[in-house]
Amino acid sequence: MRYVGGGAVAGTVLLAGCAGSEDGGDDTGGSSDTGSTGGSGGSSSLSEIEIILSSTGADTVDPHQSAGIPASSVTTNSYEGLLTRDPTGEVVPALATDWYRVEPGQYRFELREGVQWHEGGELTAEDVQYSIRRIIDDDVDITSDRQGHVIGIEDVEIVDDYTVDLVSDGLNTAIVTSAASYLGIMVLNKEWVESNDLETVSTEMNGTGPYRLVEFVEEEYAVFEPFEEYWGEPPAFEQVTYTGITESSTRVNQLLAGEVQLIETLPPADVSRVADHADLSVTSRPSSRVIHGVMDVTVEPWDSKEFRQAMNYAVNNEEYIENVMQGFGTVSSQPALPEMFGYNPDLDPYPYDPERAADLVDESGHAGVEIELSFGVGRMLLDTEFVTAVAGYIDDLPNVTCTVNELDLSTFGTLWSTNHDPDQMDFFAVGYGHPSYDASQTFQAIVLSERVGRFGKVESDARDDIQNLVDQAARTEDRDDREALLQDAAVIAQEEAVWLFLHQQESVYGIDDAFDWTPRNDELMTTAGSRPAE
């Protein structure tokens, strides 16, 4: 049995968070374009593009060994799932042309015929079966990082060469999500994987997608060339390069210098430089990440609901978003995002009311407490700035002292997801994303989960109430009823101040006008559907 580096804890979770596992999700995120469009006379023969990720480059090109967005942005150029989503989140066919439930617990996918592997041969049902087993079964090759993203599938049965059945133990509504998610099932060539060692599988690719890998250095870059025998629309670029650059000014400068065509996470301070550039534009879309403060309710003062509420009243979200973040964010009022199914539009954010906050602190009996707001540097837009601001607001309360504890990602990741010691970290800001766009997942994964959130660590009426509502929603067929249940849960979550509600950040991209690319709701920086601008 081989073990596989899952990437840093920090790497996985913070980069993307875990994908939700349910189908659907409203798509309301409006994208906005700005900047000069005068540069349309630029080169129309854009044939080579370089895309800059704001993290390090992909740590591996084996999709089953990684559950992060950056790596997926890279691997989805070569590897495909059974299904996929368009930029707006709509599920569309990929390697499967048709999919339907045969009976409860058995979902059938009819595979596309004649799909060629990059290194020769045709896709068969055996490859699909092997790929899924490689994820869900520890005994097949590796222990995959994606187990949590492929929920409920117990086995795969081959019906014929081009048909597979996914077997689960009940009515599994998440199967389509898993099949369509870039963090879910990706299909690898069974024979190739089995005949190569893990190092090769980690650094080379043999997929079915539009581009094939030419060169790859883990955590640095990946270079692709078109795969001429691709089953779908022929690839539009002669060469596609993905590079990871964590330093934002470097990304901006490279874009400004015309060296790259698309950058992720354009910092607000540099937006105007890009927007003012004749050949560049800025485009953005609300991110799927909820930025919030986690409070460990197992310890004082966080066990006090009043104190938690006080924190929410103390922070002037409007102001810091406006000034510190130059408006690139939206105040959040509840765990779910407006784009999500189950979002409660009737809830207003906690108002900024320092007096009330101070009173609540007094009420909680924790006046004079000293707290420390931790965060891991580098994963959230303007993180240092806004965390500093948030801590500043709390510190301004007459009866609370708050300092910032800036941690590197490794330490933060360890403290967060593997070492739940509240003595070391009981209050921290984090961004958590959900490409599934379903509030139930937010509740399940981050409010109630012991592992990720902290609210679920202690039995309480509120926790049970939310849990019941979420469970009930999962069993409810009717969409509106389900939504109402989740909205009720949101009310409890806000009242209980399960988090320090902060904001929803904006995903801002800088892009070369010669490159026609639309930001996606799921933040994936794929080349699918993009082409040189007309």
Added chain:
Amino acid sequence: MSNEPAPVPQDSPGRTAPDRGPSAPLLRVDGLQKHYVDDQGLADWLLSNDPGRVRAVDDVSFDLYRGETLGIVGESGCGKSTLARTILGLHEPTAGRVEFTGTDVHEQVATDRKRFARRAQIVFQDPSSCLDPRMTLREIVREPLDIHQVGAKSHRNETVADLVERVGLSTDHLERYASEFSGGQRQRIGIARALALDPELIVLDEPTSALDVSVQAQILTLLADLQAEFDLTYLFISHDLSVVRYLCDRVVVMYLGRVAELGPVDRVFEDPSHPYTRILLESTPGRGARAGDRKAATTDIPSPRNPPSGCRFHTRCPVVVPPETYGAAFERDAWPGILEYSRQVRAGRFDADALATLADRHGVDPEDEVALERAIRDRCSIPQPLTDEIAEDLLGASLAALVSGDTETALAMLEADFASPCAATAPPFVEVGSEHRAACLRACEQDGER
């Protein structure tokens, strides 16, 4: 390093002059050796970069009697400073022993340096280095008193003042730093410090060699006065024969780590038995001596790291003993020429170019080997032919080899056929007069004749 046993007669109590009082020597040095640290283990080889550098001392023995001044003279590399420091227990000897009033110094030093320190002290050569520049005069002279807790603390300053005045310094300067004194004054301080513990023996390691003559005289007179006043025994190390003659009762002449000659100053300097002592005396400037046969001795000293075999002086010696194989007249007639010849061959004076020049100068055809040989003999003043036939044959062979261009063979033949016993045997130490001994084969001969 040669280790053939050499008979080393002891300076036994029975031989001491009656005026020396108690018969037991204050200090006895017996077969003392101190070598370079060459034998490193693998670990040392890997870990360290350079071996220690110590001038070697080889098989040195002498006695030092109470109240006398024994001089040790020699040129650089003769090991006289190493000897002094080994005697004081600052270096561990490789072999041999040093006894101070009958007890082994190195055992004593290893167990209780302090006790030995109160009895033997040293005055160093370098006035710029012998005093800690960060200490005042008072602190420097007081230091030994403090270490040994001599007297009550309050009394120590008085002792210091006495000492300082005794060596001719002003007590007004007690709070001055060492660096504020001149070279001569610093030597006075060094002497005061050595005197502080009221020792019996003071080793004077070239105490005046860095001083100007006018100041040197001050120190010398001071030393003489102190010796009389405090009944001191001096071991006086110097390279200056005049100074040794002025101050010392007896003298040890050292050459490349070994004792060449030992005896009362007057006898050694007026009637030297070792050719090295003779050369040394002749070289002393201001005596109106002119170059005689000492020329070979005045160019270079061999490295003490790699001393010559046999008698260490034989490479510079003007009176090297000839091989015994040849007739009686050989030494007088042929030997100087052959010595000169072999020196010149060794120095490369007869390589091809030189031979051409030689031929040119003598107006002979460079191809004419016989004429060339003659020219060489002329140049080295070798008689033609040698009276000893065997010697003549052997020399002729060497010359022939040389003229034919084979310098190496020529030299090898010379070394085999005309090897001096001086190069092979380290001469024993023999009596050449009353309390006067020397290590020279010539001295042995005389000894034997007597």
Added chain:
Amino acid sequence: MKDELVFLGRRLAQGVVVVWGVVTTVFLFRVISPTNPAQLMAPDDATPELIQQIEQDLGLTEPVLNQYVYYLSGVLQGDLGFSYMTNTPVLRRIMFALPGTLELAAAALVFAVLASIPLGILSAMYRGSRIDSTSNLVSLGGVSTPNFWLAIMMVLLVSVQLGVLPTSGRPIGLVDALTLLVFQADPNGLTSWVAHMILPTIALGTYFMALLFRLTRNGVLEELGKEYVLAARGKGLPESLLMYRYVLRNSLTPVVTVTGLQLGGLIGGSVVVESVFAWPGLGTLFIRSLNVSDWPMMQGILILVGAGYVLTNITVDFVNAKLNPQVELA
């Protein structure tokens, strides 16, 4: 010849001891570091059993001495282990990052040497002149300015304000650029390489330039005061020849030594400079590995740099001994 071999053998043997010490130190770093690699390598929601299993498979449950023996024998066979993060061989990543750092360090060294030595000589020859005082001021600034700040200021001025040079990245390596030039007659690669090199080179090289300037100037001044220079003047040697044969040659010996030995310093300095210029080299790799506690990677880099330093040291010693008749090969 024998002397040389003995000298070289001894220095190499000593170098091996130091490198062994380097490897051991680096091994100990990992052992005493608080990181549990199994936790890093395991998936997020790994069970304690799984983590234990991984620990066992990594050999972490073995006695430290055994681990040490495995590590040492691995290093001896050129196996620096696997990265905790990507599970790929450490050497693979280092080999990718190495050219960037070497090119940068070499360029900085060349820049430092070319700029400092002539200036140092001029400064010493015209001591007290305007050129001397200006150079001294520049060198004072050079040794006093942190390279990362200099880098940022250059980016601010040259790139942001003037917009002339690229500010970051290493789009093409020297070898590729030259290949392009030679085989495809395409100078763009080289142009781009040069353009991207300029700012990092200056940022990294300035401190060493200032250092070498001071060394050169002091060396020449010291040499000018030597008695043999006086003596040579006394025998009527032409001034130009005197400057070359007596002053320059001798005063440059320490400069050459320091230049060789500063390679370590250059690599250390490149850690920060690389980070400013998003330069894919050992420095960025090290920082990134440090951020995620990827000890095998850090160990690999440290061993490589340490061994490189030792080797450079020996080479400099040897070359120095060959060039300088005073140094005995013993």
Added chain:
Amino acid sequence: MISDRTRTSLEREIRSNTVATIGVALLLSMLLMAVFAPVLAPHDPTDQDSSRNHQPPLFFGGEESETTRMIDGEIRTVTESNAGTLAHPLGTDSNGRDVLSRTIYGARTSIIVAFSAMAVSLVVGTTVGMVSGYYAGRTDSVLMRFVDIVLAFPALLITLAMIGILGNITVTVPDPLVASGLVSDRPTHAVIPVTITLAISSVVWVWIARVARGEAIAAKNEEYVMAARTMGMSNLGIIRKHVLPNSITPILVLATIQVASIIIIESSLSFLGFSGTTLSWGYDIAAGRDYLATSWWLSTVPGLFIVVTVVGINLLGDLLRDALDPGIQRGGL
């Protein structure tokens, strides 16, 4: 400790060298700044007000300039004018904190780290150097090979590795000036970054040890040490009374010069994000990088303070070296 002659030569050096005097003055003002930071800083360095953020330094700004903001989900270009004010003579950062006050407090971090790292290094380095140089032989060989091993790594790399081992240790101590009630509204505690102090010391002691060893060897061969031995002084006594006092001047000169290196290393570490405190020059330079195009002063000001401090130390070091010890070599990073 300093003899009269040393003092006079120092005085003469100071008199004859105006440039150096300026340097010393600069350094002294930095030291004063660090010590009296709570008094001298016009504002609490952590006090923020995002409504006044990105204010330029005094005499800068004022003209209309365009910035981008997102308003109602749209990226818009707005025209703003933001002029420097006397209240914030060196401007404000992205959270509206006073740059001057932060920089003054940053001096504290640098100087605390520099001095404590140097103190640790001096104690360890001098001890090792003295023992190694005085006892020589195998002790020396082993210690010096260990020194070689440390020196084989670039200083910054080994410092970073040490940080990886030590984690982030800080000690918070009450600020005496604030505790005494002299000033209020300033941070009540100062953070001492123990990790980087130790990490830096782990390299610097080696530099000190090498010089100390050389000095010990030189002093050991002086005749006054021999004299002390013949007087029966113990080895430790000799080291304490003779070797150390006579070696300490060049060691201190080197230490002074190396404080400059430490400050540069410290700021490099903070720049890379390993400071342990957010009140440090390197940290602010790094934070300002993202605003280079719009708020140039954020990175520029703290950097200038580093340069001024290091120039001051270097000038002082040159001065000391010229006055006390012409032969000393400068160690590199």
Added chain:
Amino acid sequence: MTESIISVRDLTTRFFTDAGQVNAVSGVSFDLYGGEVLAVVGESGSGKSVTGRSLMDLIEPPGAIVDGELWFHSPELAADLTDHPDAVDGDFVDVRAVSPAVRRSLCGTEFGMIFQDPGAAFNPSLTVGEQIAEAVECNARLARGETYGLSNLLRDVLSPASSFVSPESFERAVDLLERVDIPDPAARADEYPHQFSGGMLQRAMIAQALAADPTVLIADEPTTGLDVTIQAGIIELLDELRIDTGASILLITHNLGVVADIADRTAVMYAGEFVEVGPTDRVFDHPANPYTEGLLGSLPTFDDPNAPITPIPGNVPNLLAHEMPPGCSFAPRCPAATDECTATDPELEPVATDSSHRVACIHADIAADAGSSSLADSTLRPIDTPAPERGDVAYE
């Protein structure tokens, strides 16, 4: 032997140090005759070495020759320099007054310098042979009137085939090494200075000084630091060379024994001034200056071990201008000093019994016509007279 080669007048060299002005040489005047050995003897800090270096024009900042004339006997040069009337007096040329280039060529050819520390006077990174050959080559080029420009330098530096030193010069260098009795000269010429012992290197130094066939050899403490046997060899060599080449030797030393062995005349220097000049046997046998007397009395006499030594009290003054005693600088240490001594600084005057013997002491028995022989109005009338032929004189 009777012709003056060099006439030094009022030579004054000072050093301007941080500690103050150092009057290293204060108004020294003397003549050096053809083929003689003039010893300048003094204790450390007496200014004797600076005197030698001043003659060679080797004073570097912060030092400077502030005053004085150095007349050199050179009829050829005097004829060439007719346009510099100030610098010419008969056959003599004032080296201090000619252009630096002329001065340098003069120093390189007519004056040879033997330094005290040959280890420091040889470039450690060039072979001994090369360095001596350079001196030969410089002289040869000067004789040929060649100049050495930048193009020559570039060619010599860049082309391995080109070299400043010609093979002939190198051969001559080997000959010179042989001349100074260095064994195996051809091999030793290819060795570096550190491979030579001190005595050998001093011989090589002498060989280098001989390269230009100098008229004057300035030997600055040539035997200091050498062992007595080696010292004796060097002194012999110098004596031999004087006889062979006819060069005059200015021997600077602190060793009275060496002086007695070789010097024809002796000048005693104290605190930057000549206090006594005269034939060696006169000076040694009948010292006229108390300092000279004290110096001789300080030495233990080898052949009379019972003779007492009488040290001079006190220390040699340092030469800092503001710390110099007033009047006669020896007065504070002088057993015969009177108040008058601290008031006037005595000039060198001939002693009554011997006009070749001059002394600076008001208590000395000065010749009656002294005072009129002041230098002010004299041009180049020799102020010294050569020593009579001397036999072997021992000074005891």
